[in-house]
């Protein structure tokens with residue numbers, strides 16, 4: 001472990017402004033810069049050398065456990081993998097938005113995991129007695145599922161979502177991303193319940209496609225894209241019935257036909 005030298009305020013130090021609790025305040029520290037230096041190194045240096053009362057969470061230090069998520073200059077990041085910005089200006093570190101603060105940078109993640117639990121986030125086999133079934137690598141099904149699987153439930157997307165973090169009833173990006181991974185699986189035995197759940201008032205229709213979740217996901221997932229995918233899925237049975245109609249070649253099904261009149265989509269691709 002690197003023991004940092006006495007605190008200095010020259011060019012080789014980082015000015016850090018941390019949002020503290022009890023009482024709520026902004027506290028400024030000056031920490032000697034090391035190379036390379038992650039945000040977690042900064043927090044550990046403060047706690048070790050300046051202020052042992054500073055509270056924050058971390059565990060694996062390799063961006064796998066999702067416990068060290070904080071806001072760095074307003075954006076949700078994993079402290080263990082995010083380099084300390086250069087440039088000489090102060091660095092602002094705050095707890096995640098939209099979750100109750102327990103102490104300093106430690107938040108209560110119960111609201112986030114309540115949403116996660118609401119979509120039955122585990123695989124329910126359609127036929128428990130059937131043998132192992134495989135989804136072929138490279139199949140369209142596998143290509144839809146794979147990009148949704150790396151979620152580490154870090155809560156960054158929750159904090160970066162203006163709807164979820166504002167405390168409005170919304171299942172949130174992580175839960176909806178997980179829901180798509182499960183309903184896209186042909187072996188899933190709970191698809192209709194899951195689709196009914198995500199189609200409720202607090203489901204996919206609450207998303208305004210700000211894309212903050214996809215921009216800030218540290219694992220590079222696209223929860224906003226998953227929400228778009230879920231919005232399309234309930235129309236599939238309708239689409240199949242449409243294809244079965246006589247004369248369908250002359251008329252083409254367009255999902256936009258199902259939208260309420262006068263309601264424009266704000267999705268980048270027009271909601272297709």
Ligand code: SF4
Nearest residue numbers: 151152154155157217
């Ligand atoms: Fe974190 Fe990304 Fe999962 Fe959201 S979708 S909880 S940002 S890993």
